[in-house]
Amino acid sequence: MGTQEVLGQAARLASSGLLLQVLFRLVTFVLNAFILHYLSKETVGVVNVRLMLLYSTIIFLAREAFRRACLSGGAQRDWNQTFNLLWLTVPLGVFWSLILGYIWLQLLEVPNPSVVPYYGTGVLLFALSAVVELLGEPFWVLAQTHLFVRFKVIAESLSVIFRSLLIAFLVLCLPHWGLYIFSLAQLLSSTVLVLCYVTYFAKLLGFPESTRQQTLPVSRLTDLLPNVTRSRAFINWKEAKLTWSFFKQSFLKQILTEGERYVMTFLNVLNFGDQGVYDTVNNLGSLVARLIFQPIEESFYIFFAKVLERGKQATLQKQDDVALAAAVLESLLKLALLTGLTITVFGFAYSQLALDIYGGTMLSSGSGPVLLRSYCVYVLLLAVNGVTECFMFAAMSKEAVDRYNFTLLALSSSFLVLSYLLTRWCGSVGFILANCFNMGIRITQSLCFIHRYYQGSPHRPLAGLSLSPVLLGVFVLSGGVTGVSEAFLCCEQGWPARLAHVAVGAFCLGVTLGTAFLTETKLIHFLRTQLGGSRLVNKRT
Incomplete structure (x- = not known):
């Protein structure tokens, strides 16, 4: 290529x-x-900070290093060894789930059960959802490496939408369930994501005449499962060493993230x-x-x-x-x-309005x-x-x-x-x-x-x-105009004034983007050629 x-x-x-x-x-x-x-602020805090931190920590520590190492491999790699390496994320996820689950249950402050009930169940199900999601790692790397664009985004987005819809339904119908609502939604959304990957590749590999199927390094769905043979090592040790390097880095990067x-x-x-x-x-x-x-x-x-x-x-x-x-x-x-x-420039003047609407x-x-x-x-x-x-x-x-x-x-x-x-x-x-x-x-x-x-x-x-001085000047001017607009039109003046504030921002944004279009010609050429080229490739495929 x-x-x-x-x-x-x-x-x-x-x-x-x-x-x-x-x-x-x-x-x-x-x-x-x-x-x-x-929702109450306390429930949002426990779910989005405490429980999502548990989930993201398990996921990040178990798979981030493997993803980076396996995406760096060349086209001539032994994919069976790569898949074997990726399946190690599952036992690693179980290990981190047990360690971190104990810390979250026994060593951290437990929320008041009368305000946020079923905390213990929430910890267990969020940890389990992380392990379930790791089952899709070989499929994710295969899709990412071969640039299966729409499928990857659609699968991940559908799982998020499914989670939000289920939470919205349960919050309205069964609000007394507390953290059961979010735990169940998280577990089921992880399951939906993995099933999307498995179903997609099962159908793709079921049609040998498919152009995409012919470019894949596997011919059957079972080829993605762990494979032990005596003729070669279980994993590619070069990839394994690179994974270890990225793992030490990912542990630190997670603290920063x-x-x-x-x-x-x-x-x-x-x-x-x-x-x-x-x-x-x-x-x-x-x-x-x-x-x-x-x-x-x-x-x-x-x-x-x-x-x-x-x-x-x-x-x-x-x-x-x-x-x-x-x-x-x-x-x-x-x-x-x-x-x-x-x-940055437009966010300053529209932060309060955005939060009030949201x-x-x-x-x-x-x-x-x-x-x-x-x-x-x-x-x-x-x-x-x-x-x-x-x-x-x-x-x-x-x-x-x-x-x-x-x-x-x-x-x-x-x-x-x-x-x-x-x-x-x-x-x-x-x-x-x-x-x-x-x-x-x-x-x-x-x-x-x-x-x-x-x-x-x-x-x-x-x-x-x-950036060009002209464009920088337009940014400064837009920031000043929208700041004055916020002071006089937002956010206690009612909706007519708010809409006027939005109109001022839209005008300033249009001027800023127009100036960028005229001054940053090299960037515009890059976007036109590459995005236009991507559409052409998309039509041909």
């Missing part, structure tokens, strides 16, 4: 995934807004009600990151991993591939910067608006970091990955300490400030790596982090 074809497929994966995720996330957004009006939840859970700096408000605002603020940045990061990580040789400097590789990777990286950095700046006075009063405004700044850093680390982890050697683990260890330790201190000083906004500090450090690390990587070559992909 040529590098241009790899780029086209990566762009297709990102754009198609983005469009489908926007569609499905809008459905879940509406459902979650509906559910929030029927979910650090505030760990501080809230283990240090009790906020009560369950405040945890619920913070987590809801955090989820709302990270919506754009999940919709836009995550598909781009996942898709172009595959592109960089396939185009570049891991561990080699740019001057020692095929120069056509290096030039293409540099051009793509520059465009992605520009796109991330523009998206992040747009969210969750009512429970979110729009108190610390909610300040939290969301702070999160808008964090989204800008999150956008840039996603692209830079995407490239760095695809190009790093195994030894460099191991060395980077020490950096993550220092960042994890500083984040926990900083979160605790800042939260004691300025409340829940301290978590976001700590996140911003650590994200800035991580961006600096990856920018230094990219600079060293392309040193000696004529390519300067970091130029994507600069």
Whole structure:
């Protein structure tokens, strides 16, 4: 497969995934807004912080390293060994479920049963749902490697929508079930996700004449199951060693990713009600990151991993591939910067209105608006970091990955300490400030790596982090105009004034996007050629 074809497929994966995720996330957004009006802050805090932290920790520690290592493999790999390695995520998930389940039940503060009932059952079922989801790992890696775009997004989105629909139904009909509602919905949604993968590949492999079936390294569904033979090793030890390197890194990265939840859970700096408000605002603020940045990061990580040789400097590789990777990286950095700046500038003036519409006075009063405004700044850093680390982890050697683990260890330790201190000083906004500090450090690390990587070559992909003075001026002007509009039109003036405030923001956004279209011609050309090329590939297939 040529590098241009790899780029086209990566762009297709990102754009198609983005469009489908926007569609499905809008459905879940509406459902979650509906559910929030029927829940207490304490219930939201226990479910979204305590129980989801248990689930995400088990999932992350059991599969993240395996995913990164197995997605980096070449086309000539022994897929039976790869599948055998991936199935090890299941016993690893059971191990983490037992350890963490004991901690969540015996060592942490238990919520008041009269306020949040059935906590113990919730812990058990959330842990079980994580193990069930790990059963789909071989299918996920196979789908991701072969760029089964729509299926992957549809399967994951359907499970989320199913979970939200079931919660909404049970909250209305059986509100006294408490945590039974969320635990049952979580377990069933994980089951639905795994069944979607199994059903899809069972049907695909059942038609030998299928074009996609002919490109797969398996011919039967049973080929994805563990396979022991005497003629070869059970697993590819090179992939296993890379997995171990990523595992040490993932353990530290999980602390950075979910650090505030760990501080809230283990240090009790906020009560369950405040945890619920913070987590809801955090989820709302990270919506754009999940919709836009995550598909781009996942898709172009595959592109960089396939185009570049891991561990080699740019001057020692095929120069056509290096030039293409540099051009793509520059465009992605520009796109991330523009998206992040747009969210930051317009998010300040529309945070309170968004929270009032989404969750009512429970979110729009108190610390909610300040939290969301702070999160808008964090989204800008999150956008840039996603692209830079995407490239760095695809190009790093195994030894460099191991060395980077020490950096993550220092960042994890500083984040926990900083979160605790800042939260004691300025409340829940301290978590976001700590996140911003650590994200800035991580961006600096990856920018230094990219600079060293392309040193000696004529390519300067970091130029994507600069904007024209005209566009910067428009951003500043838009921020000032929308800020004045909020002061006079929102949010206690009634809906006519609110709609006028929205109209002002829409006009400023249109001017900003128009200016970006006229000034950032290189980025516009990249988006036109790659997204247009992805549609062409999609029509042909």
